[in-house]
Amino acid sequence: MKIIVGITGASGSILSIKLLENLKGHEVSLILSENAKKIMAYETSYREEDIRNLASKIYSNKEMDADIASGTTKFDSLVVVPCSTSTLSKIACGIADNLLTRVASVALKEGRNIILVPRETPLNAVVLKNMYTLASLGVKILPPVPAFYLRPRSVEDIVNYVVGKILDLLGIEHHLYEPYTPK
Numbered sequence: 001m002k003i004i005v006g007i008t009g010a011s012g013s014i015l016s017i018k019l020l021e022n023l024k025g026h027e028v029s030l031i032l033s034e035n036a037k038k039i040m041a042y043e044t045s046y047r048e049e050d051i052r053n054l055a056s057k058i059y060s061n062k063e064m065d066a067d068i069a070s071g072t073t074k075f076d077s078l079v080v081v082p083c084s085t086s087t088l089s090k091i092a093c094g095i096a097d098n099l100l101t102r103v104a105s106v107a108l109k110e111g112r113n114i115i116l117v118p119r120e121t122p123l124n125a126v127v128l129k130n131m132y133t134l135a136s137l138g139v140k141i142l143p144p145v146p147a148f149y150l151r152p153r154s155v156e157d158i159v160n161y162v163v164g165k166i167l168d169l170l171g172i173e174h175h176l177y178e179p180y181t182p183k
């Protein structure tokens, strides 16, 4: 499977790292925004160079002439995790001012599978409207909210659950969480 992973400057960098670890064996193109690099350094011990080998190819977000900026380059899915409300809103409004938002714009016009993992709380009306616009166009909006009914015991349990949900939407099998069973 060919997957483009975008990482932006929202909180939750660990989600993108865990996702990349679980996409081994797939062709992964990675785009990190400048803010994503800062937040990753703030929240984790990982740096850009540590996650380089988890992707087949890494692009600069300034690389507007990259192959993936064109609809002629085929890929199966785009995942933006974590997705800042800024990047989400740009995508909803058709702003394509960096490689990631351009790729998202292309993915929209080509009808490709798009999964956005926005982390923000509470959500203002502008962002909610933009989420609605995107969801109406078939974009999957997957906020990183825990499944409390599965009784998570650690942050790792919550991260595994969210990444498992992303893999579900990608159609990739995993064992990151146990399905709900009535007690």
Ligand SMILES: Cc1cc2nc3c(=O)[nH]c(=O)nc-3n(C[C@H](O)[C@H](O)[C@H](O)COP(=O)(O)O)c2cc1C
Pocket (backbone or CB within 6 Å): 007, 008, 009, 010, 011, 012, 033, 034, 035, 036, 039, 042, 083, 084, 085, 086, 087, 119, 120
């Ligand atoms: C420590 C820190 C945490 C942030 N967390 C969030 C967040 O959870 N969600 C969000 O939408 N923006 C968050 N931001 C703001 C974004 O980084 C900012 O809007 C930025 O312009 C996003 O740019 P990008 O989408 O190109 O990465 C955070 C900023 C900082 C400094």
